[in-house]
Amino acid sequence: MDSTTSEILHDFVNLMRVYKDGRIERFEGNDIVPASVDPITGVQSKDVEIAPEIGVGARLYLPANADRQHKLPVLVYFHGGCFMIQNPFSKTYATHLNALVSQANVVVVSVDYRLAPEHPLPVAYEDSWVAIKWVASHFKGDGQEPWLKDYVDFERVFLSGDSAGGNIAHNMAIRLGSEKFDGINILGLVLNHPFFWGEEPIGNEGAETNYHSKVLMDRLWRFVNPSTVGSDDPMLNPAKNQDLPSLGCSKVLVCVAEEDLLRDRGWYYYEVLAKSGWKGKVEIMETKGENHVFHLYNPTCESAVAMVKRVATFLNQRED
Incomplete structure (x- = not known):
C-alpha cells in the first residue's frame, strides 16, 4: 500500500x-446478527424497510407474550455511536433491546439512519423524522406493518436512544412539540447518557485532565456536522434552544453514569428542562462507578440490569 x-x-x-x-x-x-427469535427471552425481531429510496430501515422487536387483545407501548429507539458508527443490527444493540423488550413488554422500532461522514448531519435527524412519521402512519390501522397495526397502543409512544441516539431522540421530541401527528401521543422520552455539549465547560469538563476530551468533543461535532455554528448549536446544547419549553412529551427519564464525561451535561439537561417552563415531569437516574454506555458493553452486570429495570418501570408507569 x-x-x-x-x-x-x-x-x-x-x-x-x-x-x-x-x-x-x-x-x-461490524458484528451484524440476523433478526430471529432470541433463545433467552423469546423476543422476536425482524428487519423492515421504511424508505428504501434513501436507505432508511429498522429492526422491529416483539415480546414473546404479545397479544392482539392487549395493546403494548411502542418505543422508537435511536442507536448511539457519535452519529458515525454502529447500527441497529449489531450484536451490541440486539442484546440490549432483546433484554429491554422482555423486561418492559414493549414493541421496539430500532431505527437505521444514515451515518456521517458520508451523510453528515442533519441527515440522521431527517432520517429519524421519516421513521417517526412511518410509525405514526399505522395509528388508524393503516400502514403495511402488522406488528404496529396489531400490537401497538398509539397513546403510549416513547422515544429513546443512547449517546448520539439520545441526542436524536431529544431533537425529535423538540420537533414533535411543533409538528404533532393526529392520533399518536408521544408520552415519554428516555435519554441514556445523551450526547449534549457546549462551548463553555460545565462541571468536570473544565478540569485540566479533561482538556483533550473537550477538544475532541468539539472536533467530533464539527466533523459529523460541518454546517454547524459550533458546540452551542441548539441541536447539541439544549440550553440554547428556545423551543425547549415546548418539548413534545409529558415525561422524561435521563440516565447518567458517574464516570462518564457526559455526566454533567445530563444533569444540566435535567436542571434546565425542569426550570424551562415545560409542563412535564423529568426524572434522573445516576449509576455510580460506571462509564459511558456501560450497559451496552457489559449488559449482564448488576448496574446494567438495574438500569434496564428502571427504564422498563418508566415505560409502564400509568399516568394519574
Missing part, C-alpha cells in the same frame, strides 16, 4: 479512521 493510500485524514481512536483516498474504517458495529 503506497503512502498516499495509507495517509490518515481523520482519526477518532477506537471509533473511526478516514484515509486520504476516501476509505473509511469503522471499528464498532
Whole structure:
C-alpha cells in the first residue's frame, strides 16, 4: 500500500479512521446478527424497510407474550455511536433491546439512519423524522406493518436512544412539540447518557485532565456536522434552544453514569428542562462507578440490569 493510500485524514481512536483516498474504517458495529427469535427471552425481531429510496430501515422487536387483545407501548429507539458508527443490527444493540423488550413488554422500532461522514448531519435527524412519521402512519390501522397495526397502543409512544441516539431522540421530541401527528401521543422520552455539549465547560469538563476530551468533543461535532455554528448549536446544547419549553412529551427519564464525561451535561439537561417552563415531569437516574454506555458493553452486570429495570418501570408507569 503506497503512502498516499495509507495517509490518515481523520482519526477518532477506537471509533473511526478516514484515509486520504476516501476509505473509511469503522471499528464498532461490524458484528451484524440476523433478526430471529432470541433463545433467552423469546423476543422476536425482524428487519423492515421504511424508505428504501434513501436507505432508511429498522429492526422491529416483539415480546414473546404479545397479544392482539392487549395493546403494548411502542418505543422508537435511536442507536448511539457519535452519529458515525454502529447500527441497529449489531450484536451490541440486539442484546440490549432483546433484554429491554422482555423486561418492559414493549414493541421496539430500532431505527437505521444514515451515518456521517458520508451523510453528515442533519441527515440522521431527517432520517429519524421519516421513521417517526412511518410509525405514526399505522395509528388508524393503516400502514403495511402488522406488528404496529396489531400490537401497538398509539397513546403510549416513547422515544429513546443512547449517546448520539439520545441526542436524536431529544431533537425529535423538540420537533414533535411543533409538528404533532393526529392520533399518536408521544408520552415519554428516555435519554441514556445523551450526547449534549457546549462551548463553555460545565462541571468536570473544565478540569485540566479533561482538556483533550473537550477538544475532541468539539472536533467530533464539527466533523459529523460541518454546517454547524459550533458546540452551542441548539441541536447539541439544549440550553440554547428556545423551543425547549415546548418539548413534545409529558415525561422524561435521563440516565447518567458517574464516570462518564457526559455526566454533567445530563444533569444540566435535567436542571434546565425542569426550570424551562415545560409542563412535564423529568426524572434522573445516576449509576455510580460506571462509564459511558456501560450497559451496552457489559449488559449482564448488576448496574446494567438495574438500569434496564428502571427504564422498563418508566415505560409502564400509568399516568394519574
